[in-house]
Structures are given as structure tokens and as C-alpha cells.
Amino acid sequence: MEIRSMHFKARAGQKLTDVVLQQNLKKGKSKFVDMRAQAIVEIDDFEATRVAAKVLRDRTLDNLDLWLEQFERQATARGASVLWAKDGAEICQLTIDIARRHGVTKATKSKSMLSEEAGLNQALEAAGIQPVETDLGEYILQINGNEPPSHIIAPVFHKSKEEISALFARIHRRPALTDIQALTREAREILRPHFLDAGMGISGGNFLIAETGSVALVTNEGNGRMVTTLPKVHVVITGIEKVIATLEDLSTLMRLLPRSATGQSISNYFSVLTGVKQPGESDGPEHLYFILVDSGRADMVGGDFAEMLRCIRCGACMNHCPVYQSVGGHAYGWVYPGPMGSILTPLFTGLENSLDLPQAATLCNQCGVVCPVKIPLPDLLRKLREQQMERRLRPLVERLALKAWAWLAQHPRLYALGAKLGVRYLKWLAHDGARNDRIRVLGLAPEWTLGRDFPAPEGKTFRELYTSYAARKENP
Amino acid sequence: MRVGLFVTCLVDMMRPRIGFATLKLLEDAGCEVVVPQTQTCCGQPAYNSGDRAGARSLAEKLLAEFEDCDYVVAPSGSCAGMVRTHYADLVADDPALARRMAALSAKTYELTDFLVNVAKFEHIPGNYAGHPINLTYHDACAGLRELGVKTQPRALLAQLPGVTLSEMPGAEECCGFGGAFSVKFGEISAAIAEKKCDSIRATGAAAVVSGDLGCLLNIEGKLRRMGDEATRVLHIAEALTEFAGES
Numbered sequence: 055m056e057i058r059s060m061h062f063k064a065r066a067g068q069k070l071t072d073v074v075l076q077q078n079l080k081k082g083k084s085k086f087v088d089m090r091a092q093a094i095v096e097i098d099d100f101e102a103t104r105v106a107a108k109v110l111r112d113r114t115l116d117n118l119d120l121w122l123e124q125f126e127r128q129a130t131a132r133g134a135s136v137l138w139a140k141d142g143a144e145i146c147q148l149t150i151d152i153a154r155r156h157g158v159t160k161a162t163k164s165k166s167m168l169s170e171e172a173g174l175n176q177a178l179e180a181a182g183i184q185p186v187e188t189d190l191g192e193y194i195l196q197i198n199g200n201e202p203p204s205h206i207i208a209p210v211f212h213k214s215k216e217e218i219s220a221l222f223a224r225i226h227r228r229p230a231l232t233d234i235q236a237l238t239r240e241a242r243e244i245l246r247p248h249f250l251d252a253g254m255g256i257s258g259g260n261f262l263i264a265e266t267g268s269v270a271l272v273t274n275e276g277n278g279r280m281v282t283t284l285p286k287v288h289v290v291i292t293g294i295e296k297v298i299a300t301l302e303d304l305s306t307l308m309r310l311l312p313r314s315a316t317g318q319s320i321s322n323y324f325s326v327l328t329g330v331k332q333p334g335e336s337d338g339p340e341h342l343y344f345i346l347v348d349s350g351r352a353d354m355v356g357g358d359f360a361e362m363l364r365c366i367r368c369g370a371c372m373n374h375c376p377v378y379q380s381v382g383g384h385a386y387g388w389v390y391p392g393p394m395g396s397i398l399t400p401l402f403t404g405l406e407n408s409l410d411l412p413q414a415a416t417l418c419n420q421c422g423v424v425c426p427v428k429i430p431l432p433d434l435l436r437k438l439r440e441q442q443m444e445r446r447l448r449p450l451v452e453r454l455a456l457k458a459w460a461w462l463a464q465h466p467r468l469y470a471l472g473a474k475l476g477v478r479y480l481k482w483l484a485h486d487g488a489r490n491d492r493i494r495v496l497g498l499a500p501e502w503t504l505g506r507d508f509p510a511p512e513g514k515t516f517r518e519l520y521t522s523y524a525a526r527k528e529n530p
Numbered sequence: 531m532r533v534g535l536f537v538t539c540l541v542d543m544m545r546p547r548i549g550f551a552t553l554k555l556l557e558d559a560g561c562e563v564v565v566p567q568t569q570t571c572c573g574q575p576a577y578n579s580g581d582r583a584g585a586r587s588l589a590e591k592l593l594a595e596f597e598d599c600d601y602v603v604a605p606s607g608s609c610a611g612m613v614r615t616h617y618a619d620l621v622a623d624d625p626a627l628a629r630r631m632a633a634l635s636a637k638t639y640e641l642t643d644f645l646v647n648v649a650k651f652e653h654i655p656g657n658y659a660g661h662p663i664n665l666t667y668h669d670a671c672a673g674l675r676e677l678g679v680k681t682q683p684r685a686l687l688a689q690l691p692g693v694t695l696s697e698m699p700g701a702e703e704c705c706g707f708g709g710a711f712s713v714k715f716g717e718i719s720a721a722i723a724e725k726k727c728d729s730i731r732a733t734g735a736a737a738v739v740s741g742d743l744g745c746l747l748n749i750e751g752k753l754r755r756m757g758d759e760a761t762r763v764l765h766i767a768e769a770l771t772e773f774a775g776e777s
């Protein structure tokens with residue numbers, strides 16, 4: 055997918071005034087946040103489960119190659135083929151090769167974030183293979199000119215019912231419907247024939263289970279099952295970091311994933327798919343391929359950002375992020391928004407292509423405390439900021455200002471003088487008209503006063519006042 | 531006990547009265563308070579901007595200034611959190627220094643946490659008996675999530691005559707300040723502040739109280755820009771000392 059993360063700030067500005075988006079964010083936030091809060095108390099010891107999940111994720115990530123080899127052995131023994139893609143281009147090429155090998159001209163898809171990363175739909179179309187998204191949200195985005203998703207769980211979070219109704223009427227050439235159920239039924243009617251005549255199904259994978267060579271899929275619409283069992287060929291596209299050791303581990307993670315994502319105790323559908331259709335079995339694909347993707351993940355193993363690999367893509371961090379909740383997902387400019395996106399986008403697409411993202415956070419840690427696998431997201435954002443500094447990717451004035459300030463703070467006498475003069479200047483700035491307790495336009499930090507006043511300082515520093523206070527105390 | 535008062539750079543420049551209120555609380559609690567005159571900043575702006583070297587040198591400076599105190603207290607969860615949770619990491623490559631830093635971290639407290647859990651202070655000087663007031667409390671992020679400051683300020687406010695506390699919805703949500711974030715992404719920061727101010731105003735409280743001046747400046751600036759001239763914005767140290775001596 056095209057990377058537009060350089061324009062975060064400009065896009066964020068537009069999003070702040072997008073009425074539909076703001077309404078949806080408000081509704082969605084209370085839904086996701088409240089439902090998660092209710093769901094996690096069902097678990098006796100949620101915190102202990104988080105710790106267990108962290109430990110089990112780290113166990114496979116620390117020896118990723120060994121676990122992937124085990125997964126490959128087990129999956130192969132059950133008739134699947136395991137292929138490796140180093141980047142998006144290879145995902146597209148491998149998928150097209152598989153389609154051609156089996157004479158496929160149409161592929162149904164259930165949600166796969168890796169295929170978003172790779173821009174797979176466009177590549178398939180160019181190769182003469184028709185991709186059909188079947189997750190309702192993804193379908194809506196696809197028929198709207200392959201619009202990017204704005205949330206990893208709820209891809210059309212930003213759209214209103216009216217927009218979708220108009221889109222359906224235009225694309226399906228049917229009368230516009232207003233009722234959500236009717237719209238869903240319409241999509242289902244359109245999709246049904248595709249399910250039946252697609253030669254290939256493409257899905258993502260929430261987890262890969264090394265001990266059995268299985269893929270686990272967590273979905274809320276029945277489409278995932280249709281995509282993975284009806285066509286003769288099933289292609290799973292997912293990241294190499296998704297491997298876990300055992301089914302037991304899967305059960306631990308499944309106690310956390312739906313609860314953190316949507317506040318459900320369990321998703322509507324939960325499938326563990328293992329191997330190809332065996333003689334005597336009634337359904338399942340005849341050919342099963344795993345495309346396991348690196349795309350920057352292997353480089354993260356053992357490094358400063360290794361903890362990010364634990365991510366199970368639940369979306370809780372964005373649901374609880376004050377910045378995401380203000381600007382929505384599109385502002386982030388690539389596949390992954392919110393705190394996890396602000397870390398993954400620079401790592402996967404280059405720090406220089408997403409300069410704002412690590413900075414666009416208050417470091418409030420509302421994300422870190424909800425993350426089901428205990429990823430210290432603010433610490434990782436700070437590490438990215440350190441790299442930006444080291445690589446001189448921040449504007450020169452900013453770097454100089456920081457250096458000057460840090461130098462001054464090391465020299466208390468000069469610092470005291472600077473502070474003394476500074477606060478008098480600010481106090482003077484506040485002296486306009488009736489009120490002298492605030493600055494309406496602050497030239498030094500113009501962004502502050504775009505949307506709020508800057509309260510005026512008292513006029514003297516604590517240290518000045520304390521000196522006279524201490525003197526009075528000595529000689530009353 | 532000998533308590534070093536770390537005033538914080540923001541209080542020093544913007545609101546000295548918060549520094550004096552803190553001083554009064556500590557002295558009333560029976561502490562011998564020292565105020566190292568060379569103190570400047572804990573280094574958090576550098577740390578959060580990615581300048582580790584700058585942050586480290588300020589951490590070492592603060593260590594030298596406060597190491598000989600029994601406790602270090604700051605009227606800020608954010609600055610106390612910087613010392614407590616991040617200083618050791620900054621000097622991890624020097625084991626001897628890291629040990630000293632860990633000792634400093636362990637004795638550094640946010641004001642209300644110190645008053646409740648260390649000083650066990652029960653004679654709060656503030657007194658709203660003659661000026662009954664309805665307050666709401668904003669949980670500043672670092673104090674809450676780095677230091678577990680949640681019940682301490684409420685326990686102290688509960689001791690004040692004349693105070694009722696009306697909790698706002700989402701009291702634990704960020705106000706949008708975020709240090710440099712507030713001037714790098716001013717519009718987003720102000721939009722987040724607006725939600726916080728809406729929550730504050732929904733309580734009908736006459737004043738919003740919090741433990742971090744950064745949040746308070748952000749909230750005050752937004753309230754005033756929204757045309758709210760009435761809602762007072764108070765640091766917890768101010769609330770705990772207001773009308774002291776009145777009966």
C-alpha cells in the first residue's frame with residue numbers, strides 16, 4: 055500500500071473537522087472501551103493472563119527460526135506447502151504464481167493485513183485475477199476504489215451508514231437501502247455467487263500453531279469459513295511473527311484477543327484449520343499454501359523493538375489512544391494506525407517516511423496498560439524518537455533548541471537568569487487589555503495558542519521568591 | 531526527616547505559589563525541607579524528545595543535588611515519575627552509578643503519594659469550611675500510570691472541610707498536554723483538551739484539581755478559550771493549603 059505517513063499532520067488537521075468521523079470515533083470509543091472493560095473482569099486474573107501471554111509470545115519470538123521450522127514440518131506433513139516471502143512484492147508474485155498454477159481467475163478474500171501491506175488486490179487485478187473482499191468492511195473499501203482501512207478491526211470505522219448506502223446503490227445498481235441489516239443482506243446476495251465460483255480463497259492468519267501446523271482464524275462474519283473451505287485452493291498470508299508453540303498457548307491468547315479487541319468473550323467464529331482435505335472428509339481445500347512473510351519482521355528479532363513482535367493485532371491500543379480517537383486511522387497514512395501503527399510504520403517502511411508518527415503521541419500510556427501482551431508502546435515510541443535524533447531526522451531548529459535548553463539547564467546561574475527574564479517577557483505578553491492572565495497568541499510556540507490560551511506566569515520565579523523567603527526566615 | 535524539594539522547572543517559572551504550597555505542606559508534615567538552589571529540570575523534555583545524552587546529564591545533576599536527602603518530593607507525578615521509573619535506565623551502562631540512581635529513584639515521591647504513604651500526614655492545613663466548594667480531580671497520566679497516584683490525592687481532599695468531590699467521566703484519560711506534543715501538534719492537543727474540559731464542565735464543579743502543572747496549564751488555557759471564565763484550575767498543593775488558618 056502507498057505510504058502517506060509523511061502527511062500525518064496535514065491529514066490529522068482535516069480529520070479534526072470531519073463531522074462523520076468525529077461522531078463515529080465518539081460512538082466507537084465508548085463501545086470498544088466500555089465493552090472491553092466489562093469483558094476483562096470475566097477472567098479471574100486478567101493481569102496474570104497478560105503476563106502468561108507475554109511470556110509465551112516471547113518464547114517463540116526468541117527462537118523464531120526454530121519454531122517456524124517446526125511449523126513448516128508439521129504443516130507440510132499435513133499436506134500444506136509453506137512458502138516464504140521477504141516483502142510485499144514477493145507476496146504478490148507467490149500468490150499470482152499459485153493462482154496461475156491452478157488456473158484461478160477469481161479469488162475470494164477474508165481479512166489479511168499483510169495483503170494490505172503488499173497491495174495484493176491491485177497486483178492480482180493487474181495479473182487478470184479478480185480479488186473479491188468478503189469481510190463486509192473490506193468489501194466496502196474495495197468497491198470504493200480500494201480505499202485504505204482506518205482501523206485494524208473495524209476497517210470502515212470512518213464511514214457513515216448513509217455513505218455506505220449511497221456507495222452500494224451506485225455500485226450494485228440497486229435502490230438505496232437505509233437499514234443496516236438490509237445493506238448487509240444485499241452484500242451477502244452479491245457475495246454468495248463469488249463464494250461459489252472462486253477458485254481460490256485468500257485469508258490472513260491470527261496465529262500459526264507450531265505443534266500442529268495449523269492456522270487459527272478469529273472472525274465475526276461467516277465469510278472466513280466460506281473463503282477457507284469452499285474453494286479448492288486456500289492461501290494463508292501472514293507474518294512470520296504469528297507463530298506460537300502449542301494449542302494450549304492458543305487458548306491463553308484467545309482469552310485475551312476477542313476481549314481486548316471487541317469486548318467479546320469469544321468471537322462469533324473461531325477456526326483452527328489444519329492441513330488439506332483428507333479422503334473421506336467432506337470439506338476443506340485440496341491445496342493449502344502458507345505464505346509466511348518477513349517484510350521487516352526478522353530484523354526486529356532480538357533488537358530494540360523486538361517487543362513489538364508480540365502484537366496480536368487486537369486494536370485496543372488505538373481504541374484507548376487520545377490521538378487516534380481525535381484523528382482516526384487514515385491520518386496515519388498506512389496500514390496500521392494508532393500507537394502500534396506509529397511504531398510499525400516507521401519500522402516497516404522507514405523512519406524517514408513517517409517522521410511525525412513517533413512524535414504524535416502524548417506518551418500517556420493508556421495504550422500500554424491495555425495491551426494484552428504488555429508491549430511498552432510509549433517506551434518504543436521514545437526509542438524511535440532517539441533514532442530520529444541520532445539520524446538527524448528532526449528539524450534543525452528543534453535539535454538546536456533542545457541542545458541549547460539542555461545546556462542551559464546544566465548551568466544553573468545562567469538558567470536562573472534566563473528563567474527570570476523569560477517569565478517577565480511572558481508576563482508582559484499577557485498584558486493586553488482587560489485580562490492580563492493569559493496570552494492569546496504565543497509567537498514562541500504558535501501551535502499552543504491555535505486552539506487554546508496560554509496562561510500567564512505569575513511574573514517571578516520560585517527561586518527568586520525563595521531566596522527572599524529564606525532570607526526572611528533566617529532574619530525575621 | 532530531611533526532604534529535598536524538587537520544585538520542577540514548570541512550577542519554578544509559571545506558578546511559584548505551587549512551590550510554596552508544597553513547601554508549607556511538607557513543613558506542616560514535620561519535614562526538614564531543603565531546596566537545592568542549583569536545581570533546574572529533571573530532563574524529561576530531553577528524554578521524551580530522544581536526547582538521551584541531555585537527559586542523562588541532567589539526571590546526574592539531580593542525583594548530585596539530592597542524593598544526601600532522605601526523600602525527594604516533587605509537586606508533579608510526571609517529574610517524580612521521570613526520576614523513579616526512567617533514571618536507572620539512563621545510566622544502565624555504569625553499574626555503580628546505576629546503583630546510586632536506583633537509590634535516588636526509590637526515595638523520590640510525588641507530593642500526595644509522599645504525604646499519604648510516607649509522612650502519613652493528617653493535619654491538612656487547607657480549609658474550605660467558610661467557602662464550601664465542589665471539586666473534580668483529573669488524574670494526570672504519569673502520576674497515575676507510572677506511580678499509581680490515584681487514591682492519595684482523593685484521600686487528602688476528603689480530609690478538607692467544605693469540599694465535595696464530583697468525579698468526572700474519564701478522569702483517567704489524557705488531557706492532551708504531552709509536553710512538546712502540545713506545541714508540535716497544537717490542534718490535536720487542543721482537541722483532546724476540549725474533551726477533557728467538556729468532562730470537567732459536565733460535573734458542574736467549581737474547580738478542577740490535578741497534580742501536574744503541565745496538564746493544568748493546558749486545561750486552563752482550553753477552558754478560557756472555550757469562554758469558561760468561572761471554573762478554577764488548581765494544583766493539588768494549592769487546594770490542600772487554600773484558606774489555611776481560617777476557622
Ligand code: SF4
Nearest residue numbers: 365366368369371425
Ligand atoms: S500493540 Fe497491543 S494493544 Fe495494540 S494491537 Fe498490538 S496487541 Fe493490541
